[in-house]
Amino acid sequence: MDRYAVFGNPIAHSKSPVIHARFAEQTGQALRYEARLAPLGGFAEAVAAFRAEGGRGANVTVPFKLDAFALADRRSARAEAAGAANTLLFDERGILADNTDGVGLVRDLAQLGCVLDGARVLLLGAGGAARGALLPLLAEAPSSLTIANRTPEKALALAQQFQPEGRACALAGCGFDGLAGGTFDVVINATSSSLSDDVPPLPQGIYAPGALAYDMMYGRDETSFIAAARALGAARVSDGLGMLVEQAAESFFLWRGVRPDTLPVRAALREAIA
Numbered sequence: 001m002d003r004y005a006v007f008g009n010p011i012a013h014s015k016s017p018v019i020h021a022r023f024a025e026q027t028g029q030a031l032r033y034e035a036r037l038a039p040l041g042g043f044a045e046a047v048a049a050f051r052a053e054g055g056r057g058a059n060v061t062v063p064f065k066l067d068a069f070a071l072a073d074r075r076s077a078r079a080e081a082a083g084a085a086n087t088l089l090f091d092e093r094g095i096l097a098d099n100t101d102g103v104g105l106v107r108d109l110a111q112l113g114c115v116l117d118g119a120r121v122l123l124l125g126a127g128g129a130a131r132g133a134l135l136p137l138l139a140e141a142p143s144s145l146t147i148a149n150r151t152p153e154k155a156l157a158l159a160q161q162f163q164p165e166g167r168a169c170a171l172a173g174c175g176f177d178g179l180a181g182g183t184f185d186v187v188i189n190a191t192s193s194s195l196s197d198d199v200p201p202l203p204q205g206i207y208a209p210g211a212l213a214y215d216m217m218y219g220r221d222e223t224s225f226i227a228a229a230r231a232l233g234a235a236r237v238s239d240g241l242g243m244l245v246e247q248a249a250e251s252f253f254l255w256r257g258v259r260p261d262t263l264p265v266r267a268a269l270r271e272a273i274a
C-alpha cells in the first residue's frame with residue numbers, strides 16, 4: 001500500500017491523518033497516512049528514512065517548512081514564491097516540493113462565498129504564512145492587496161517582491177498604524193498573534209459593510225482575532241479549519257491525481273473539534 005506521512009514537531013495533535021484517511025476512503029485510493037515526529041535538526045534524516053521505507057510523499061508542518069523547501073530537488077512556482085514547502089512528492093527524479101497552503105486559503109474563501117475578484121484585501125503578517133498566501137491571492141485579481149505587519153519593513157519588502165505578480169492590483173505594505181482610514185472587504189490574519197491570545201491593533205472602520213474577517217488559526221474556542229473582528233464590526237468571520245482541509249485536498253490531488261470532495265470532511269472536522 002502506498003505510504004504518506006506528515007512530519008512536524010510536535011505532531012501528536014495533527015488532524016492530517018484523519019483528513020487523508022477520509023479522502024482515501026471517499027475516493028477508493030489504497031494508501032496509508034501516518035503522523036511522524038521528526039527531531040529538531042533531524043528533518044532530512046527523518047524524510048530519508050521514510051523514503052527508504054517506501055514513502056511516496058509527505059506533508060510538512062511547523063517547524064520544518066523551510067527545511068522541506070531546502071531539501072527538494074525541484075520546486076513548484078508556488079513553493080518558490082512562498083520560500084517554504086508543506087507538501088513533498090517522492091519519485092524517481094528525487095523530491096518535488098510544493099506549497100498548497102495558499103491555494104487552500106483561496107479555496108476556503110470561495111467555499112465561504114467570498115469573492116476576491118475586485119475586492120480590497122488586507123493581509124496581516126509578513127512571515128511564512130503570509131508569504132505562502134500572496135501568489136494565490138493575487139491570482140484572484142483583488143483590486144488592492146495591502147500587507148500590514150508589526151515590523152513594517154517586512155511588509156514593505158514583501159509588497160516590493162510581489163509587485164511584478166500584482167499587475168492590475170494595488171499592492172502595498174505598511175505597519176498597523178499605516179491602516180488608519182483604510183477600509184477592506186476581506187481581512188486575513190496570517191500573523192501568529194492568536195497563539196498568544198494577542199491581536200494586531202486594527203483601527204475602527206477597517207471592515208467595510210459585509211466584510212469577512214478570516215483567521216488562518218483555528219481552535220475549539222473562538223480565536224482572539226475573531227473576537228476582536230466582531231467587536232470592530234466585521235459582518236462575517238471564519239477561522240482556518242476549512243483552509244486546513246482544502247490544503248490537504250490539494251496535496252492529495254498532487255499525489256494521487258484525484259480531487260476529493262472536501263465538504264463532508266470539513267463538516268466532520270468541525271463537529272470533531274466542537
Ligand code: ATR
Nearest residue numbers: 125126127128129130150151154191192193198200
Ligand atoms: P508563520 O510561519 O506562522 O508566518 P513567522 O514566519 O514566524 O510564522 O511569522 C509570524 C508573523 O506573525 C510575523 O508577521 C510576526 O510579525 P513580525 O514580523 O513583526 O515579527 C507576526 N506576529 C507574531 N506575533 C504577533 C503579535 N503578537 N502581534 C502582531 N503580529 C505578530
